[in-house]
Amino acid sequence: MTALLxxxxxxxxxxxxxxxxxxxxxxxxxxxxxxxxxxxxxPFFDFLKLLGKETIVPAAASRTTFIFAPLFGLxxxxxxxxxxxxxxxxxxxxxxxDLIVVIYFLAMPPAATIIGGFASxxxxxxxxxxxxxxxxxxxxxxxxxxxxxxxxxxGTIEIGQIVSFQAANGSLALSLSGALALAVxxxxxxxxxxxxxxxxxEAETEIMAGTFIEYSGPLLAALKLTKFMxxxxxxxxxxxxxxxGFSSGIIPGLLxxxxxxxxxxxVKNTNPRLRIDQAVRFxxxxxxxxxxAAIVLAFCGY
Amino acid sequence: MTKxxxxxxxxxxxxxxxxxxxxxxxxxxxxxxxxxxxxHRGIEKLSEARTFDQSAFLVERVCGICSxxxxxxxVQAVEDIGKIEVPERALYIRSIxxxxxxxxxxxxxLGLAGHFLGYNTIWMWAWKCRETxxxxxxxxxxxxxxxxxxxxxxxxxxxxxxxxxxxxxxxDEVVPALNLFRGAVTDDPVIRARLVGVGVLSREEAVxxxxxxxxxxxxxxxxxxxxxxxxxxxxRIEWEIIVTENGDVYDKVILxxxxxxxxxxxxxxxxxxxxxxxxxxxxxxxxxGEGIGRHEAPRGEVxxxxxxxxxxxxxxxKIRAPSxxxxxxxxxxxxxxxxxxAAIVLAAVDPxxxxxxxxxVIDTGGDRRAACGDELIRLSQEKTRRIARRMxxxxx
Numbered sequence: 001m002t003a004l005l006x007x008x009x010x011x012x013x014x015x016x017x018x019x020x021x022x023x024x025x026x027x028x029x030x031x032x033x034x035x036x037x038x039x040x041x042x043p044f045f046d047f048l049k050l051l052g053k054e055t056i057v058p059a060a061a062s063r064t065t066f067i068f069a070p071l072f073g074l075x076x077x078x079x080x081x082x083x084x085x086x087x088x089x090x091x092x093x094x095x096x097x098d099l100i101v102v103i104y105f106l107a108m109p110p111a112a113t114i115i116g117g118f119a120s121x122x123x124x125x126x127x128x129x130x131x132x133x134x135x136x137x138x139x140x141x142x143x144x145x146x147x148x149x150x151x152x153x154x155g156t157i158e159i160g161q162i163v164s165f166q167a168a169n170g171s172l173a174l175s176l177s178g179a180l181a182l183a184v185x186x187x188x189x190x191x192x193x194x195x196x197x198x199x200x201x202e203a204e205t206e207i208m209a210g211t212f213i214e215y216s217g218p219l220l221a222a223l224k225l226t227k228f229m230x231x232x233x234x235x236x237x238x239x240x241x242x243x244x245g246f247s248s249g250i251i252p253g254l255l256x257x258x259x260x261x262x263x264x265x266x267v268k269n270t271n272p273r274l275r276i277d278q279a280v281r282f283x284x285x286x287x288x289x290x291x292x293a294a295i296v297l298a299f300c301g302y
Numbered sequence: 303m304t305k306x307x308x309x310x311x312x313x314x315x316x317x318x319x320x321x322x323x324x325x326x327x328x329x330x331x332x333x334x335x336x337x338x339x340x341x342h343r344g345i346e347k348l349s350e351a352r353t354f355d356q357s358a359f360l361v362e363r364v365c366g367i368c369s370x371x372x373x374x375x376x377v378q379a380v381e382d383i384g385k386i387e388v389p390e391r392a393l394y395i396r397s398i399x400x401x402x403x404x405x406x407x408x409x410x411x412l413g414l415a416g417h418f419l420g421y422n423t424i425w426m427w428a429w430k431c432r433e434t435x436x437x438x439x440x441x442x443x444x445x446x447x448x449x450x451x452x453x454x455x456x457x458x459x460x461x462x463x464x465x466x467x468x469x470x471x472x473x474d475e476v477v478p479a480l481n482l483f484r485g486a487v488t489d490d491p492v493i494r495a496r497l498v499g500v501g502v503l504s505r506e507e508a509v510x511x512x513x514x515x516x517x518x519x520x521x522x523x524x525x526x527x528x529x530x531x532x533x534x535x536x537x538r539i540e541w542e543i544i545v546t547e548n549g550d551v552y553d554k555v556i557l558x559x560x561x562x563x564x565x566x567x568x569x570x571x572x573x574x575x576x577x578x579x580x581x582x583x584x585x586x587x588x589x590x591g592e593g594i595g596r597h598e599a600p601r602g603e604v605x606x607x608x609x610x611x612x613x614x615x616x617x618x619x620k621i622r623a624p625s626x627x628x629x630x631x632x633x634x635x636x637x638x639x640x641x642x643x644a645a646i647v648l649a650a651v652d653p654x655x656x657x658x659x660x661x662x663v664i665d666t667g668g669d670r671r672a673a674c675g676d677e678l679i680r681l682s683q684e685k686t687r688r689i690a691r692r693m694x695x696x697x698x
Contacts, residue, residue, distance in 0.1 A: 033426030123305050127329070127641065196420045197492060205315045205418045206645040207307070271492050273420030275642045276329065278495055 010085045011078035011229075018228030019043040021261055025231070028265045043228070050221035058214050060121030069119060070215070070222040073112030076105045077229045084236050087159050088246040088253075094160030102159070102237065103147060109226050110136050110192065113201070116223070117211030128210020131276045132201035135191055138283035139198075143188035145291035149181035150241045152298040163245035171244040177297035182242040184291045186260070189234045190267055191279070194227065197271040198279055235260040304332060307641060311340050315418060315645055318655040322632070322648060329640040334633055342659045349619040354380050354454050354588055357616060361606070362448050364621065365657045367410060370403045371599030372621065372657075373452035375606040378533060380454045382593030383610050389580040392456035397535040398572045399442065399451050400597070401565040405476065406435040407600035408558045408565075411652045412483060415555060418649050419496060424486065431479040438472050441465065456582030466573050473566055473573075480566070484559045487552075497552035501635040501647030504549055508631065515602020517628045517651045520557045521549035527598040539571040551650045558652075588612070599624055601652050623657030 022043045030037030057063055080102050087094050110132055117129030151157055153172055154165040172178030191198035202210040215223055239245060239256045246253035274282065310321040319340035325333040345364055349357045361372035374396065381388060409432040416424025436446045442461055443449035451457050461469075487493055503513065508521035518525050526543045528536040544560045546553040590612040596605050602624030609618040628651040636647040690696065 029422075033423055034430045035426060123307060127307065127326075130328075196422075199420060200642065203420060203642065203645075205420070206642055208314055269423045271421065272416070272424075272490075272496055273642070274492065275496065275640060277640070 006086065007078060007082045010082035013085065014078065014081035014229045014232050015225055018225070018230075018232040019047065021231050022228045024258075024261060025265050025268075028262065029269055032266075032269045047221055047225065050224065051218050053217040053220075055217035055219055056214075058120055058122065061214065062119040062121070065115060065119035066214075067219065069112045069116030070219050070226065072115075073109035073226045074222045074229070076108030076112070077226055077233055080105045080233050080237070081229060083159070084233065084240060087163065087240065088236075091160060091163065091247060094158050096158050098159050099147065099151070099157045099162070103144065106192070106230075106233070106237070107136070107140065109230055110194075112226070113211045113223065116215070120211075120214035122214050124207040125211050125213050127207050128201045128203075128213070132194075132211060134276050134280055135198060135201060138280040139188045139191040139287075142184050142283055142287040142291040143192070145288065145295060146181040146184040146188065147241065149177055149291070149294045149298045152295065153178060159240060163240060163247055166244045167247050172242045173244075176302040177294045178242055180290050180294035180297065182238065184287055184294065185238050185242065186263065187287055188283075189238060190264060191283070192234055193230055193264065195264060195268040197267075197274045199273055200276050200279065203273055231261070231264075235264070309645075309648065310337075315649065316653070316655070317414075320653070320655045324636075324641065324644055326641055329642070331637055331639055331641065331644045334636050334644075336629060336632065338629070338655055338659060339661060340659075341656055342661050343656075346619050346621060350616055353614045354616065357619065358452055358454065359450065361621070362450065362452075365623070365654055366447060367407050367654065368403060368599045368601065368604075368657070369448045370399050370451065371597050371604045372606070372623075374400055374534075374599075375595040375597040375604045376608070376619075377452050377454050378595030378597065379593040379606040379608040380588060380595070380610075380616075382595060383591045383608060384585065384588050384593075386455050386583055386585055388456055388583055390577045391460075391579045392581045392583075394535045394538075394572045394576050395457045395461055395581065396452070397539075398461070398569050399439070399449060399457075400534065401569040401572070402435055402439050402442075403449075404565045404600045405562045405569075406432050406439070407652075408562045409435065411600075411649075412555070412558060415646065415649060418646050419493070421493070424483070427479075428483065431476060431483075434472055434475050434479075438469050441469065453582070454588070455585035456580070458582075460581050461573075461576065463576070466576065469573055470570065473570055477563070477566055480559060480562050484556070484563075487555050487559065494552065496643075497555060497646070498550060499548075500551045500643045501639060501650055502548065502550045503631050503635045507634045508549065511631045511634070512627045513602075513631050513651075514624045514627050515599070516554055516557050516561065517602065517624075517631060519543065519545050520553040522547045525603075527596045527603050531596060533597070535572055536568070539568060539575070541568050541571075551646055554650045588614070601625055601654055601657075602628060604657075621657075623654065625651070625654045625658040626660075629653050629655075629658065 023038065023040055027037040057066055083098055083102055114129045114132050117125040150162060150172055153175065154162045156162060166172060173182045194201060202212055212220065212223060235257055238260060239253070243256050304325050304327050307324040307326050309315055309324060311319045321337040323335040324331050345360065349360055352360055358373045358376055361376045362369050364372045409428045413425040413428030416422065416428065439449060440446050443451050443459060451459060503517065503521050505522045508518050508523055513521065514525065522545060524543050524545045529543050541564055544557055544564055546557045588610050590610055592607065592609045594605065594607050596603055604624055605622045607620040608616045611617045631651060632648055636644045639647055
């Protein structure tokens with residue numbers, strides 16, 4: 001029961017931080033583009049407005065799958081948030097193999113959008129879903145290789161011990177292999193979040209929001225909220241794994257988070273969208289190469 | 303399996319109603335159907351019921367972006383009928399307005415191209431820079447768009463000589479921004495990866511499709527009405543036709559950026575060398591005859607044909623806008639590309655559909671008939687009843 005309660009608390013917290021992060025993203029983007037940007041509460045208003053709108057299920061859609069896919073993604077990202085937050089607030093409560101669980105659950109939200117996209121029966125959505133699928137195949141390999149680097153460096157698959165290892169020996173990002181792995185993880189995060197240059201799954205001007213095209217009302221709100229929560233959870237995950245976690249206090253933790261989010265927004269605003277084949281080539285080529293180099297360096301002790 | 307990806311009639315890629323059907327196999331475009339005719343307004347017919355002065359006002363509304371191109375060509379067509387001598391100062395002012403418009407139109411396109419690539423920063427920056435150009439136009443003409451500067455025999459508003467230094471200063475502000483865009487496009491490896499070699503229109507294809515303007519010049523054809531058949535002040539100043547060779551989208555972007563810099567040069571020289579004198583030839587009558595006016599609009603050559611019977615209205619007025627020739631080149635440029643590339647290729651010709659609209663006749667095979675107003679109303683009422691019956695309601 002307490003576990004369930006904590007799960008709900010963590011999800012709500014991640015949702016609120018995610019909405020604030022999305023405001024920061026929109027505001028910073030606007031400032032980069034010589035615009036003013038939205039007021040602080042705008043993401044909350046947008047979310048509430050969507051909740052009040054009608055949900056339309058297309059006649060050609062597979063109804064159950066179409067409705068449950070976004071909820072499935074939302075629930076998954078909540079689990080990751082719960083695991084990471086429990087670790088951050090109550091150190092020492094992690095369990096063996098929770099890193100593996102987190103990796104699995106982080107793959108769920110993109111999978112949910114794929115399922116939802118295909119279920120909607122729209123040709124644009126299925127194009128978007130097939131792009132998302134190729135993208136997952138592209139970035140999961142270097143992403144897991146980057147995590148393996150952290151496992152090799154710390155010798156454990158338990159998030160709590162990775163953090164305590166870093167507390168004792170300094171952040172992984174300060175070592176050469178850790179820095180490379182963090183860079184790889186950062187690029188993969190950009191793709192996992194579906195931001196430019198890897199937003200081809202929902203490319204507005206090509207396939208009109210792709211996988212999201214048929215969603216409306218609360219279901220769209222769930223999809224958006226999943227994205228915002230991912231925007232919170234992914235940087236936190238990288239911080240936990242490579243940058244010493246949140247054990248050093250609120251202010252340094254917050255600074256790390258803001259730095260990562262700012263970098264994501266800057267990359268997003270200084271690049272055009274890649275083509276899907278270019279993205280796959282990019283991830284399987286240079287990014288995987290760097291990730292393998294990081295693993296080799298980690299084995300050699302750098 | 304081939305499926306159809308619709309781009310239009312309403313689509314975020316294009317600001318205007320038009321319909322591209324991309325036949326795709328996976329991500330590859332295998333064929334493309336282009337349908338226009340959603341926005342036909344019958345401007346040519348309207349023009350036949352208006353005086354020559356009113357028509358200049360009317361054709362300004364053909365297009366919102368290159369709003370001065372059509373009056374430019376139209377007044378030249380009418381002056382061609384009467385062999386009217388336009389005062390020197392008016393010619394220079396015409397060139398200034400034409401070139402400023404080219405800069406703002408190309409900047410608008412550059413911003414949209416960035417947006418279509420998902421590069422929204424370029425979009426906002428280009429449109430911010432465009433504001434400066436529009437400010438100059440507003441100072442000169444009083445309007446940000448639809449400047450109403452042109453009339454048969456001259457221009458409507460003079461440029462105050464005391465204001466010229468200020469205009470030159472504003473123009474100078476545009477140049478660093480344009481150089482910034484040039485750098486942003488040439489130096490960015492991701493932009494190059496997306497644009498180089500994409501949507502290639504070879505020189506031969508450009509010729510056979512009779513492409514004009516930047517679309518043709520990017521394929522290595524040095525075609526430009528301003529040089530080929532000089533009008534206004536274009537033969538009195540120093541400038542060059544910009545030509546690039548490869549015909550891909552990247553070359554079209556670079557070409558437009560360079561062309562903007564060239565336009566700044568032209569506008570600058572015109573402002574500096576603005577001669578004194580009248581701005582209007584005070585035309586009283588247009589004799590019978592026919593005339594042709596051509597102008598190099600931002601998108602290419604725009605051609606107006608006017609037939610006069612000596613009255614104060616054109617008997618026939620024919621408009622041919624550049625997009626009419628440029629849009630069909632998508633058939634060779636976009637086919638064989640992926641959906642992602644097709645999006646930017648379709649936008650790369652800088653299509654303007656309101657200029658190029660024609661009545662679309664759809665050949666259904668046998669039954670050819672025209673539906674007039676009453677019949678359309680009857681058909682729509684029948685359809686509403688049919689839908690209502692399906693939903694279980696009754697309409698009286």
